Amino acid sequence: MALQIGDELPEIVTPPVDRLRIAYMTVAMRDPNLVHVEDAYAAKSGLPSAIAHGTFVTSYAGAAVSRAVGVDAVRRIRVDVTAPVFPGDVLRTHAVVTASEPAPEGRLLTVDLTVTNQDGVRVGRGTAAVEQPAA
Amino acid sequence: MGRQVGHRFPTREFTVDPVRVEEYVLALGVEPEPGYRAEPGAVVPPGFFMYVTTYGAEPVHDALDFDMLRTVYGGTEIEYRHPVRVGDRVLVTPEISAVTEKDGKSGRLTFVELTTEYTREDGTVVLVERSNTVQRS
Numbered sequence: 001m002a003l004q005i006g007d008e009l010p011e012i013v014t015p016p017v018d019r020l021r022i023a024y025m026t027v028a029m030r031d032p033n034l035v036h037v038e039d040a041y042a043a044k045s046g047l048p049s050a051i052a053h054g055t056f057v058t059s060y061a062g063a064a065v066s067r068a069v070g071v072d073a074v075r076r077i078r079v080d081v082t083a084p085v086f087p088g089d090v091l092r093t094h095a096v097v098t099a100s101e102p103a104p105e106g107r108l109l110t111v112d113l114t115v116t117n118q119d120g121v122r123v124g125r126g127t128a129a130v131e132q133p134a135a
Numbered sequence: 136m137g138r139q140v141g142h143r144f145p146t147r148e149f150t151v152d153p154v155r156v157e158e159y160v161l162a163l164g165v166e167p168e169p170g171y172r173a174e175p176g177a178v179v180p181p182g183f184f185m186y187v188t189t190y191g192a193e194p195v196h197d198a199l200d201f202d203m204l205r206t207v208y209g210g211t212e213i214e215y216r217h218p219v220r221v222g223d224r225v226l227v228t229p230e231i232s233a234v235t236e237k238d239g240k241s242g243r244l245t246f247v248e249l250t251t252e253y254t255r256e257d258g259t260v261v262l263v264e265r266s267n268t269v270q271r272s
Contacts (some may be wrong), residue, residue, distance in 0.1 A: 012165055014163075014164065014165055015164040015165070021162050021163070021164060022162075024158055024161050024162035025159070025162035025163075027158055027162075028155060028158035028159040028161075028162050028188070029159075029185060029187050029188045030187070030188065030191065030192075031187050031188075031192060032192055032193065033192065033203050034203070035203060035204075041204075044204050045204045045205070053208075054208040054209075054210065054211075055182060055185060056162075056163065058182045058210065058211050059159075059163055059180070059181070059182030059183075060163065060165060060182075061182075062167070062180065062181030062182040063163065063165045063166075063167050063180070063181070063182070065181065066167045066168055066180060066181050067165075067166070067167065067168055067169065070168060071167050071168055071171070071177075071178040071179075071180055071181065072178045072218055074181050074215055075214070075215055076212070076213065076214045076215065077181050077182075077212070077213055078210070078211070078212035078213075079210050079211060079212075080209060080210035080267075081208060081209060081210045124210070126210070128181075
């Protein structure tokens with residue numbers, strides 16, 4: 001897929017980030033932080049419930065890019081987590097090519113990334129650099 | 136207190152076990168590529184590399200004196216210099232690369248940037264992860 005400035009990558013609509021996914025992520029990451037597991041603990045931080053890992057936000061943004069260009073074409077990704085993700089949230093990615101510059105073996109594209117929840121609240125934003133081979 | 140900028144943690148080994156990548160993809164419920172399988176030789180998905188996953192949270196958070204109740208993950212930047220594949224063994228070295236304090240509305244905020252280098256045994260840097268965490272006072 002030859003991408004150009006202005007092109008949008010296919011949107012990802014995630015499955016609900018439910019408590020089972022959060023539990024799997026806790027295991028996958030070996031993350032000991034109880035804020036992802038116990039509501040009572042999260043309440044001590046002033047949160048209404050446990051929250052999902054920020055890794056969901058960075059990873060869904062990354063998946064929007066890797067699904068479009070291939071896992072091996074991603075050169076850099078930066079995602080800032082801007083709001084918490086709660087159990088049951090459904091996230092959407094928006095990814096658009098905003099720059100293109102020559103690279104040793106083709107072009108290096110910049111992709112702007114936004115992740116929002118079902119209420120339209122932005123939970124993450126960032127950029128990725130992907131390498132596109134010469135046509 | 137290991138909160139000094141430039142503090143490097145002792146290097147640890149991490150082998151990209153297919154089960155860990157499988158669990159990560161299972162958690163997301165979205166494949167990093169259609170039909171992706173976490174088999175030896177497959178390139179590791181973009182968001183997998185987090186120091187919590189590859190190094191362990193405790194030694195880092197203990198040294199940073201983090202109280203997790205007042206700590207929020209701010210985001211990550213990852214540079215992929217060479218592909219890392221399922222089954223690869225890498226050396227993982229986190230370093231406290233920046234500490235910034237700011238006075239916010241609810242008190243003092245401490246921003247900590249942790250830069251984690253992933254190298255092959257021959258010293259080639261394959262990946263650099265920069266993670267940001269904010270702690271309230």
